[in-house]
Structures are given as structure tokens and as C-alpha cells.
Amino acid sequence: MGYGTVGSGVAEVLNKNAASIARKAGDELKVLRILDLRDFPGDPFEACLTKDFNDILTDDRIQIVVETMGGLRPAYDFVKSCLEAGKSVVTSNKELVAAKGDELLKLAKDNNLNFMFEASVGGGIPILRPINECLAANEVSEIAGILNGTTNFMLTQMIEQHMDFDAALSLAQERGYAERDPSADIDGHDACRKICILASLAFGKHVYPDAVYTEGLRKITLEDVAAAGAAGGVIKLIGHVKKVADDKVQVMVAPMVLPKASLLSDVNGVFNGILVRGDAIGDVVFYGQGAGKLPTASAVVGDVIDEAKHIGNRKSLFWDGAVDGYVLPADVAEMAYLVRLSCDDRQTAWAEVLSAFGDVKAVSRPDAGDNELAFITNVMSEAALNEKVSALRGAKLISRIRMAAL
């Protein structure tokens, strides 16, 4: 369902690697129907195309349905109907999984079917199955990821080419990485959906996007980038989840300063990287192309093969419904901050900062000028930070960026 970039990639991969896929699936996989409202004259799969969802729903030969339409409606209704009709489903649709994953997983379970979505996070990078199966012996404590290639491309341009935000966005649009309306990427919504899926899977309870503090890239300036560099780090847009108690997680999407030594600090350009921290395994990092037609299609088809091997036999991908109070409010999360202030009188302002914040680590970027103060705070809540900053009389906040402890 959905014959766009990913959907046509799925058909292409199924076709091109048909022999080895049949060997791995234990059966030949055949594309019977493709749902799309558009016409594709001359397309190799033209004979399969239909505009009527019922052609799929009522066709008893169809055991596995792939949803690559994107968006919540009508994808949700179609997937739900397929599961109710006894068909297993694979989707690449992160919006759908982040909003309705718990419900659809339950429906799949009740019907002894599989609902899989490896492609919804990290494109072609294997991440959900490794967390669910390979790292099953671990208590995962934390997951952090560069989950959006568009914003990572923009930040890489800002860091390496000193291009400002607007120029980096234009370049990303020119190269086809960013949409004309780029807000899903640059405001962090895309990364938010993905960290919700990772959090739900790793810790067993659904986390909805609207429960997650989400800060995008719009406010990041070249001065912030330079200050982060002077502090020995790079700014990345990080989706982060951490278990803070048995029934509490801290989840957020925000630009964060990563120390250069972090495994994620070298993930540049449109690439994604995801770090999983477990009690037994330590840190494991998965790295690769987080989007693109064939990488994403490859993840979808990997799921299709797995579902074909498990017809009538469920795999254990599952999480429970959301629970009130499970996600900590963002402003109590404790982190260190890189703070930049403007001031008229440096010496007075420093004295005030030191008395308000106690020990801080001064950061001096080249070209900062005499009216800027920059420093790294101790670990504190955002509420505490805000209070201290607003009480300053001789200095005003320019920006504050979280320091990642990764």
C-alpha cells in the first residue's frame, strides 16, 4: 500500500533479489497487488496496481501487507483492517507506529499475526530487531541517537563549512534531503517519533510523541556551534531516552553538545547513528544510512521475509499501552548546560555567574567579543537553570544547549 519512493523500492528489491529471498523465506514471495491512487503507465508492476483497498483486503491469497503510504490516515485504518482480516503487516511508517503502535501490536497478538516496522527507525540500519532479540539478555539503560539525516546534514554543514542555518537548509532542500515545508525535520518531530518507538520497544510501555519534550534546530547559530567546538564538542540533534526508575523514563529530542570522544560525534552528513547502552553489553553503536529508497526498502523486505517464515507463528515483538506519569516532565531532567550570556560588564557578570552557579567551566570561543560569557554548568534541572539565569542582573541569556553524557 503506497507506491512512492519506499514502496517502489520494496517492489524493486523483491524482484531483483527474488531467488535469494525465496531461499531465505522458505517460499517464493510474490507481489500480488499494489495500492496507489496514481497511475503508473508502463511500470513493470502496472498489472498489480489498484486504487481500491478492498482488492487487497478481500484477496485471500494475500498473507502479508506492506504499508509505505506514510501519514496517519488512511494508513491506520487500512493496517487495522488488514490485521483484523488475518494478514500480517510490515510498515515503514514511523508516524503510524509512534501514534498507534501499542494498539496495532495488541491487535496483531490477539489475531496470532505479526506487525513489524524495522524500517521506521534508522531506515536500513538494523536496530529494532537487535534491541529486541540480540540484546534481550541486557537491561538496556539508555538509548541515544542521531535519528534524522536531514538535520544531521545541516549541522555537518554548519560545523564543517561554517554555513549558517538558512544556507544549510537551502542546500538540504536543493539536494532533496529536506521537504519544501521542512518543519517535521528541523523542529524535531521526525526524530521524536523515532525515539518514541525506540523507547517503547526498549522499556516495554508505549511513549506517545506528545509526551516528549521536543526542541528542534531553528535556534542554533554558528556562534553556538563555535562555542560547542571551544568546549571540545559538536552539536547534534539527539533523540534520547533513559530509564530513571522502575516506572519512569526521561525522553527528549534536543540539540545537544556531544564530546568529541563520543561514538556518535563522528556520525556526519545524512547518516544516522544509534547508541544503545546495556548493563551487560556496555555501549553498542549502529551506523548507516537512515533513509533513502533502497536502504529503507531493504529493511521492509527483511521484515517481510521474517513474517513469511512466521506465518501462523508469532514473533515476540510487543509492548504495553502508555501509562500516565511514566514519562518524566522535561524540566526536571538533570543535565549540564552550555550557556551563553550577553553582558555589559564582563567582570561583574562573571562574579554574579559564579555566585549563582557555583563552579562552572568557562568556555572561550574565538571572536566571542567582550560582551559574551560562555560556560558549562554543573548537572541541574532546566527549572533550576531557568531560575538562576533569570535572576542574573548583569547578564542576559543568548542560548543554552544541553550537554550529552554519551
Added chain:
Amino acid sequence: MGYGTVGSGVAEVLNKNAASIARKAGDELKVLRILDLRDFPGDPFEACLTKDFNDILTDDRIQIVVETMGGLRPAYDFVKSCLEAGKSVVTSNKELVAAKGDELLKLAKDNNLNFMFEASVGGGIPILRPINECLAANEVSEIAGILNGTTNFMLTQMIEQHMDFDAALSLAQERGYAERDPSADIDGHDACRKICILASLAFGKHVYPDAVYTEGLRKITLEDVAAAGAAGGVIKLIGHVKKVADDKVQVMVAPMVLPKASLLSDVNGVFNGILVRGDAIGDVVFYGQGAGKLPTASAVVGDVIDEAKHIGNRKSLFWDGAVDGYVLPADVAEMAYLVRLSCDDRQTAWAEVLSAFGDVKAVSRPDAGDNELAFITNVMSEAALNEKVSALRGAKLISRIRMAAL
């Protein structure tokens, strides 16, 4: 079977994370017997310990056996007997899998059992299951890995601290990374077993270690490290396999110069990194701790959970037996080389090199002196390289290191 570092880690992880493991496995997992010839007075699992393999073999309650003894004998006989007796097996023993994987996989298949060995490559890094399942839709073309933490630690010391080979080895021994007899690590045998397992899994036919050209670290000098640096790269011990035709693979273990831009060039210290190149997915990299008690135990227990979920129900991990002529002889593999020569007369020697090699890229490291020539060749076979080098009259080979195209 085997209550050493990894085995005791397995018992510890099973114990510590028992509740979440039971939830994931769908059943409580209980350690019934532990085989070891040693005594462990006061050990929490003391009551389970036995010195008699038959206590495991004839105990019908035991459905899954974990082998962490290492070495080929008696591990092979024990594992074989367990599979023949209807017990699924998990092992961390790379020597066993590299030497007998095809036979044991066939035995498991014939008995409708599972034989799994995620921990045998990359310690706790999920790599075999992602290749087998998540990347199933891809035609994998190539796998390259830093597969041995000990030698990677040594090389990192040589590159970053300018420590020579002997000093780096002593430090690795002091820290417990290298054995008193370090040859399995530094001669490349450990990496060789791991690339054999990866090659067998990715391309479907067993590759035996003795069919694989294996060159270790012993000859690498600080001058080589400096020349690689001057060429814009770093030396890493790489296990590499590449499909070169439908029924041919090129496999080797050797020190190689990786360009700084390579995803593997930043894998430092005792860490492992494995790059998988697929037709649909592009490059994916898996990174983490390649050894250690708890990371390795975590991978073993991940397999145990998967086997517990699949009692009486096989997973599709399998490859065929070895085929004569399937592994290309190493000296026909075509690569570029970093060559260092000594000469009496620089100008004459350069002229001779240029006429023998055609276009080369000169490399000049600081402190090379007037008697050294260094350059990067075009892509050629080792046989061709050897012929050209031995025909030189005014220069003699100091070293030649392969250039990795990764």
C-alpha cells in the same frame, strides 16, 4: 559447559536479569548443571557443578546447552553429542564454529534443533543475527571488520602514543588483553576464525581458516605507521571477505591502511567494528566491545532466549559445506599497496620504480631519511607486486601493506 570467564558471566546474567529474561523467553530459564573440571567452593552455583559430561547429556530436563569451554576438543565432541541427544546448543567458541560450523549446523537441522553462536564474532556486538535476518533482503557484497580487540589496542598505542610493537604488546599483556602466548591474536588466527564465520554466514558456504591468507601484526613498525599516516590513513588489522563471482570469494586477514574517512578508521582501543556492504542498504557499521565477560555473556544469553522461544521450531541460521576452489588464492586478489623501499641512490631508484609501476602516488613521511622511498601503487595482484619489486636493482623492499578500499 565451561565455567571460566564467559561461562560464569552467562550464569551471572541469567541470574541477575532473570525476571526480564523469563518475560522475553516466555518461560523461566534455570541453570541446572555446570560442567567444569575445577572446584568452585562457595560459588553461588556450586550445587549445579559437575565434572561429568554425562550428567548433562543424560538429563532430560536440559533442553539448551551452553558451551563456553573454548578450543576444539573436547568442545566439539560434547556439542555434537548434545545435538544428537536432542538438545539445542549455544556457543561462544569461534574456533569450534570456524572448524566445524557446517557439520554442526547440519546436525542441528537434521534433528530440528538450533545451534547458535552470536557471541563467537564481535563479542557482545549484534552481528550474525542482523546479517542473517535484518539484512536478508540484501545481496551482501563485502564484509570488513576490526575483529580482534587486542591487536586493535596495540595498533592504537602505536599510532597515538608512538609506542613500538614490543612495548604495545607488553602493555596489552599487563592489562590482561593479551595472553602470555599472544600468537592467536597477533598472528591473526583469532581474526581469521571470525572472518571465516562471517564469510560462511553471509555467502552460504563454509570457509575454513586454513583456506584463508592470514597475516598478523608482527612485522608492523612505527615507520609503517608513520608512512600510513603520511598517506592519510591508519593501519588496522582487517578481516575481509568479498564476493568476486557467483562461486568465488576473496577472504583474508591482514594489516591494511584504512583512509581516515573510512567508518572503521575511528574504531580504537579494544573495540571492534564491523562494516557490512549490501546492494540495497549501502554500508552499515556495527560497533562495540568485542570481548569481555559480560558483553560476551550477554550475546550468549540472547541466543539462549531465542532458542528457548524456538524449542521444536528451527530458526533459519544455516550454511552449506565447503567447496573446493571457492576461496580465491590470496596472491591473485587485486589491491593497491603502500610500499616502502630502501635505496642507495634516490633518483635512480625513483626512475626505476616509475618505469616498473607506472603511475604511483609518492608518500613522504617526516624523518624518512634519504634512503627510503615510499609510494602507493595502482591496484594489482600480490604476485604482480612481488615480481615488480624483486626486479628492482637499485632498491630493496622494506615493507608492503595493503590499502583497504573501505
